[in-house]
Amino acid sequence: MVSSKRTAPDAMSDIDLIVERLEMRGHRVTESRRRVLAGVLAQPAHFTIDDVVHAARQVGRATVFRTVKLLLDLNILCRILLDDGTLHYRLSTRGHHHHLVCRDCGRVEDFTRCDVPALVRQLARATDYEIEGHWLEVYGRCRACARRDGRARSGRAKNAARRSIGATAGAQRRRRTQAR
Amino acid sequence: MVSSKRTAPDAMSDIDLIVERLEMRGHRVTESRRRVLAGVLAQPAHFTIDDVVHAARQVGRATVFRTVKLLLDLNILCRILLDDGTLHYRLSTRGHHHHLVCRDCGRVEDFTRCDVPALVRQLARATDYEIEGHWLEVYGRCRACARRDGRARSGRAKNAARRSIGATAGAQRRRRTQAR
DNA sequence: CACTAGAATGAGACATGGTCTCATCGAAGC
């Protein structure tokens, strides 16, 4: 009973495109799912599930988790492993791709070149494994952050103090949460 | 006050080798740390922090976490991201390496060939990032598991039903936990 | 249109992994 009902069939919004993919796969199109979708589409470049929980306020937490998982299955979202160990999500346009993540500001670039297949062939031969997939994330600092840090040691020190995955997950989570 | 005190200086155990590295870096060598170390060394190929918490029974949980983190810093342990999203740990012998993980039985092989640097150079040029590190895990099925599954569809179906990272983390965690 | 099966939901308990605080302890240097 919210305003965001289906729009005219010839001017399809992003939501409707996704809804169509749901239908095609035999999933039901519910108001909650629409709301989660709207919440996802309203996010910036990447976001946590909690962000969506807050954005889709009338939807239960469990349902947000379920819906996000569904969107992952449909390749509508992809996961980003930040170097602090937290998982973020982002709309996935391309097919196979990986992420280049700035450790300071969190900016994320997709990239599609992947050198892993060659490695995989050799591994398969050497180890006798059937290789089925891989996970690759690259971490660095974007130009803006690198430049800013030339003299100002402000944000950098805090953010990059502990670089190992999961190290300061707690602290960073908290900071990010309070920030909104 | 436990039996595992320092042994003769000319027959150094694994523990003492690590203890030396702690001392070199100015960390104190406490009984708790020795116990965690012993717990770690007693594990199979890879393990969770919880495994160590149980193995080093007289040591507080927080201290186990702190000590494992310390061992990561010292490159004595490395992290393995299982394809169900759980983190495991293993003794790290080599330097830069990655893991090939069997999705069915959890067997892990280290491999040192890494094709990422070439990719990184190209990325650095294309995106203007200063690239500082990467995370790569490869998933597949070891020969034993592949063969066993030829006809017996037992374990495989359960384990590989959901392949996305984190999907069945709960269920698998539980299974593994009960198993001991 | 009314009816229905079964998919989806929501509330909240539960599980897990990890961090933090703070009073106390003890390893190491003198």
Add this chain to the structure above:
DNA sequence: GCTTCGATGAGACCATGTCTCATTCTAGTG
């Protein structure tokens, strides 16, 4: 032996995610 400051442990706390189960609602059927 004393002192100092790093390390510890108990336990609260937090974030992320899953499960249960009674209830609701979509979508397909007649």
